[in-house]
Every structure is written in structure tokens, then in C-alpha cells.
Amino acid sequence: MSKRALTIGINDYPGTDGDLAGCVNDARDWGAVLGAQGYEVSTLLDAAATRDAMVAHIGDRVAGASAGDTVIITYSGHGTWVPDRSGDESDGRDEALCPHDIGDGKMLLDDDLHALFDQRPAGVRVVLISDSCHSGSVTRGDEADLDPALPRARFLPPASWMSLAELAACRGRPAALMGGMTRTGGDLLLAGCRDTEFSWDTQFRGRPNGAFTYYAIKTLHTLLPGASYQQWFRAIRHYLPSTRLPQSPQIFGSRSARHFELFT
Template identity: 65%
Template sequence: MNKKALCIGINDYPGTQNDLSGCVNDANDWAATLAARGFTVSKLIDAQATKAAMVAAMSGLISGATKGDTVIITYSGHGTWVPDKNGDEPDGRDEGLCPWDIGSGKVLLDDEIAPIFTNHVTGVRVILISDSCHSGSVTRGDDSDLDPGMPRARFLPPSAWMKVDDIPAPRASRLPLLGGLSRSGGDLLMAGCTDTQFSWDTSFKGRPNGAFTYYALKALAALPATASYNDWFKAISPTYLPTTRLPQNPQIFGSRTARAWKVLS
């Protein structure tokens, strides 16, 4: 059994005036944690993380895995959306990740991620941990670690990289919103927030990080060796997130079996 991981972190978004601060630290933190758990880790940082490079790295890692392997992909950076053109989104929008070259229109959509994440042999575990996305509000949790003057949203509005005429109003829908990324294949998704919320780029003890990444790793460090992904998720939310200043609700998607897997095993 092999354990392999890809950690992506993008602070630099040329042409958008929407740079971030904590995403590279996130990627390095995830990489260090995963390496300590026996994973062979590769990274794509800033200009390395073009759309083409992200697709190639994800595809190679997942399609090259064999039965019994575990593949984990972490992404820290902006999230965005585009008009839904195939009718599979209740709100009329496809969610997407923002590669380094998003300023040239290179968005990586959930519809494009799906075939990548499903192209593997039976018996491979594929897990996505995404610290990015949209907007919302609630108040509770412990944010005592948070530095003053923070945070900043990890959402890149379509107007920052699309022509205004191409941006539609959302369609009214009575259907519940279930994020495009949650339907993009793979066995398990852990995400920093809901479809309608922001994930926050912030700073803890003078060091930039994503709020979800920081608290996910803090919770992980306190878990017993036998903990499941469900245990990990419950240790993150509502213990740490959301808070008054970090109004984001982490999410977990996957089968009951996948949620019961031993963490990072």
C-alpha cells in the first residue's frame, strides 16, 4: 500500500489584485504533516500551480495509484464560480478552484475535476481537503488564536477575471445547495466552508494561514491514533469553527464507510 499526496498553495494571483497570504504556509504545513504520516508528498506552489500543472499532477497521482493506495490532495487558494452550462447546478453556477493563471481565464471547474477524481482502479482511496471558497455567517467557537485585524476571504469574484457581460444572476431554486466539489468524485471531501460561505485567509501568532487549515491541523495533533475522519471533523467544528470573526462552517462529504476510515492512513 502506497500513500501519496499533492499539496497546492497559491498566494500569488497575477492580474487580479487579489493576492493571499497564508496559502503557501498551508501547503507546506499539510506537506510536513502528511510526510510525517508516511506519505510521499509533492507540492505546487504559486507559479508552479498553473491549471495545466494542477490537472497533470492530480491526474498522474490518481490514475497511477493501485489497489490499497491512499491519495490525498490539499488545495489552499481562491475559489470562484462560473455560469453553469450543462444544467447540473441548482444555483446556475459551477464552482471552481483558481490556479495561479486564473488571470488568463484558467479556472479549474468542478465539472473538470470530476473525471480526474473518478479515473482510478477499485480500492484506491481519494481524499480532497480544500481550504477555499464563498460567503455566509454564524457566531460561536473559539477564535482566541486569531491575530487582530484579520481575516481576508479566499474568494475570487468572477468580476476579477471574467468579462462583466458573461456573469449571470443566479437562478432561483428550491433545491439544497450541495457544492460542485462534493460531487466531483473521490471518496471524501473535507472543505473549509459551505458553498455559500467564505473560507478565511488570516494570521495566527504572526504567521499567515488559512483558518480551516490551522484549526484542522491543531485538532489533528490532539486526536488519538485510532481516530476516524468523522472524529477529526467533529474536533474541528464546532470546537474551533465557526466563530464570530471566522463565520465559516467546515464540511465533510463522503460515505459512512469513508468517514470511518482511520485519519491519514
């Protein structure tokens, strides 16, 4: 059995006004965590994380795995949407991750991810951790580590990169964000927030990070050996949502998948 991971972090979005600060740190942090768990880790940062590179690296890890292997993909960057052309989205939109070359109209659709994950051989476990756009309800969470600087949403409005013709085709459609990401395939999706919310790019103790990534990694150190993804998720929800970080992390997958032992 092998364990392979790909961590993606994009702060730099040329041709848009949407640069972020914490995504590269997120990717490096996930790489350190997964490396310590015995994963062979590859990382795509900023200019290396083009659409073509993301497709190639995800496809290599998923299709190249064998029964009993585990593949984990982490993504930190912007999310966006485009008009749905296949008719499979009730809101008329396909949700997408934003590669470095989104300014050239390149995006990674939820449909693309589904097709990539469908290449996995039988018996391969696939986990996607997405700290990107979604956003919503405000409750009280522990904010002791959060710096006072205002956070930035990890959502890239289509108007910042989409053509006027494409934008015109979307008028009057509902404003749901990343709902389609729940259909990407694989065993588990851990998302930074609901499909009506944003994930936040912010700063903790002077260091930029995504809020979901920061608390996900922080809580790993509080879990007992053999803890499950469901137990990890419950620990994260101690911190999110909070007053200044109104995002509700989500976990999608079968009951048995939620109770997989972490990183096995």
C-alpha cells in the first residue's frame, strides 16, 4: 500500500485583483502534516499551479494508484463559477477551482474533478480537502489565535476574469456558490464552508493562513490515536464558525468513509 498526496496553494492570480496571502502557507503546512504521516507529497505553488499542471498531477496520483492505496488532494485558493453547459446543475452554474491562469479563462470545473476521480482503480481511497470559496452563519467560536486584521474571502467574482458575453448569459440565475463540489467523487470531501458561504483568507499570530486550514491542523494535535475524519471534523467545529469567521466547515461522504481512521 502507498500513500500519496498533492498539496496546491495559490496566492498569485495575475490579471485579477484577487491575490491572497495564506494559500501557499496552507499548502506547505498540509505537506508537512501529510509527510509526517508517511505520505509521498508533491506540491504545486502559484505559477506552477496552472490548470494543465493541476489536471496532470491529480490524474497521475489518482489513476496511478492501486487497490489499498490512499490519495489526498488539498487545495487552497479561490473558487468561482461559470455558466453550466451540461444541464446537470440546478442553479445553472458549474462551480470551479481557480488555477494560477484563471486570468486566461482557465478553470478546473467540478465536472473535471469528478472525471479525474472517476479514473481511480477499485480499492483506492481518495480524500479532497478544499479551503476555497463557499460561506455563512455566525455563531461563537474560539478566536483567541486570530489576528485583528480583516480576513479576505476566497471567492473570485466571475466579473474579475470572465468575458462580458459569458457574464450576460448568467444574469438572473441564483447565487449559489460551490454546491457542485459535493459531487466531485472520491470517498470524502472536507470543505471550508457551506455552499452558501465563503472560506476566509486571514492571519494568525502574524502568519497568513486559511482559517479552515489553520484550525484543521491545530485540532489534529488534540485527537487521540486512531481518531476518525468525523471526530476531526467535530473538533474543527469548536472553532468555526465564529463571529469574525462566518464559515461552517462541511464533511461529505458515506457514513463508513467518515469513520475512516485519519490518513490511512
